[in-house]
Amino acid sequence: MIDAYPLDLSPSPEALESRVGDETVILHLGNDTYYGLDTLGTEIWGLLKERVPLTEIRDRLAADYGVSAATIEADMVRFLDDLMRNGLLVHG
Amino acid sequence: MVQAFDHPSASRDLDPFGLPGWSFRRGEAAPARASSWTWNDGCGTETGKAEDGPDRLVRTEGIASARVSFETRSVLVHDVDPEAEDELVAQWVGDHVAPRILSHLGHLVIHAGAVAPAPNSAVLFVAPSGHGKSTLTGYLHQTGWPLLGDDAVDLRHEDETVLARALYTRLKLLPDAWAQLYSQAGADSRPTGRKISVAVGNAASTPADLRLQGLFFLSDPCQAGKRRIARLPPSEVCIELLRSSFALDPADRMKAGQRMRLASLVANAVPGYALTYPRTFDELPLVRAMIAETIGLEGPR
Numbered sequence: 001m002i003d004a005y006p007l008d009l010s011p012s013p014e015a016l017e018s019r020v021g022d023e024t025v026i027l028h029l030g031n032d033t034y035y036g037l038d039t040l041g042t043e044i045w046g047l048l049k050e051r052v053p054l055t056e057i058r059d060r061l062a063a064d065y066g067v068s069a070a071t072i073e074a075d076m077v078r079f080l081d082d083l084m085r086n087g088l089l090v091h092g
Numbered sequence: 093m094v095q096a097f098d099h100p101s102a103s104r105d106l107d108p109f110g111l112p113g114w115s116f117r118r119g120e121a122a123p124a125r126a127s128s129w130t131w132n133d134g135c136g137t138e139t140g141k142a143e144d145g146p147d148r149l150v151r152t153e154g155i156a157s158a159r160v161s162f163e164t165r166s167v168l169v170h171d172v173d174p175e176a177e178d179e180l181v182a183q184w185v186g187d188h189v190a191p192r193i194l195s196h197l198g199h200l201v202i203h204a205g206a207v208a209p210a211p212n213s214a215v216l217f218v219a220p221s222g223h224g225k226s227t228l229t230g231y232l233h234q235t236g237w238p239l240l241g242d243d244a245v246d247l248r249h250e251d252e253t254v255l256a257r258a259l260y261t262r263l264k265l266l267p268d269a270w271a272q273l274y275s276q277a278g279a280d281s282r283p284t285g286r287k288i289s290v291a292v293g294n295a296a297s298t299p300a301d302l303r304l305q306g307l308f309f310l311s312d313p314c315q316a317g318k319r320r321i322a323r324l325p326p327s328e329v330c331i332e333l334l335r336s337s338f339a340l341d342p343a344d345r346m347k348a349g350q351r352m353r354l355a356s357l358v359a360n361a362v363p364g365y366a367l368t369y370p371r372t373f374d375e376l377p378l379v380r381a382m383i384a385e386t387i388g389l390e391g392p393r
Contacts, residue, residue, distance in 0.1 A: 018352035023327035036327040
């Protein structure tokens with residue numbers, strides 16, 4: 001499933017973020033809408049900003065959390081779809 | 093013709109809108125053309141940039157327009173609606189224009205009611221207009237908690253503490269809430285627009301900056317169920333603060349970043365709660381007791 005996503009996904013230049021404890025709040029300047037990322041989302045967002053490939057993010061998190069790659073992948077798909085639907089993750 | 097702008101809050105004549113060094117005038121002005129307008133509060137208030145210079149513009153349909161100059165630190169109120177009373181226009185400057193100027197100067201200004209349940213401490217009630225914020229704030233004031241303000245509250249983070257300062261000390265109530273809470277109280281009450289503005293007796297005697305003890309975010313009254321208070325994670329507190337914050341230019345990246353940093357600091361330092369209750373006057377004593385217990389005070393008197 002992860003393989004189906006474009007390789008050039010990156011955080012939108014219109015996204016502005018601030019850390020709040022272990023979590024992250026993101027503002028999309030284009031639509032003046034705020035989003036909250038939990039701890040796992042914050043970790044994935046950080047790796048996306050570093051342009052780490054999605055498969056590597058999946059494998060890294062699976063090892064860190066001690067769960068199967070399939071479990072992490074299912075969470076990542078939901079998360080990535082949310083980010084893309086809200087314009088926080090774009091091509092480029 | 094230009095005239096000095098009188099504010100009804102006599103106790104703060106020297107700094108009527110929480111902006112020391114700024115002048116507020118009312119007069120005629122050339123039609124304010126904006127290079128862009130941004131509707132940003134959903135209640136009819138627009139902000140924009142002047143087409144002919146660096147000035148900023150604020151206007152609310154049915155009240156007035158204001159041209160804000162950061163160069164000369166001045167505000168010119170113009171195009172006042174013929175139906176708008178002076179009191180309403182002054183309130184508009186205090187609770188729509190001045191908070192946005194402060195925000196642009198790097199402050200975090202929240203649309204909230206504020207009371208002081210204990211000496212030197214404040215709690216805030218945050219909600220959009222029409223969600224019962226003023227009624228609850230007025231009830232708490234009437235039952236012994238000094239009222240600090242009902243609209244715009246300036247939050248500062250200093251040495252791990254958050255300080256709250258209300259910018260506007262009158263309470264604005266819908267007629268039914270006013271009839272329940274203030275009709276027998278002998279308070280100075282004046283109709284302004286569709287609300288009744290009440291002068292609050294003990295606001296001026298309360299210190300300007302109080303330590304913020306808690307943030308209560310009122311649920312949507314249409315979805316309000318059983319009375320309850322639930323602690324919110326800091327990220328949700330941060331988002332709710334930002335949604336309730338004033339901005340002169342919401343799309344300004346640098347200013348938005350400042351607001352986000354301040355909101356993050358506040359959210360990490362002060363507990364925030366979702367407050368749900370049926371919107372009936374009978375509920376208010378119970379809500380008060382629940383709030384008192386949450387912040388570690390005794391129940392209702």
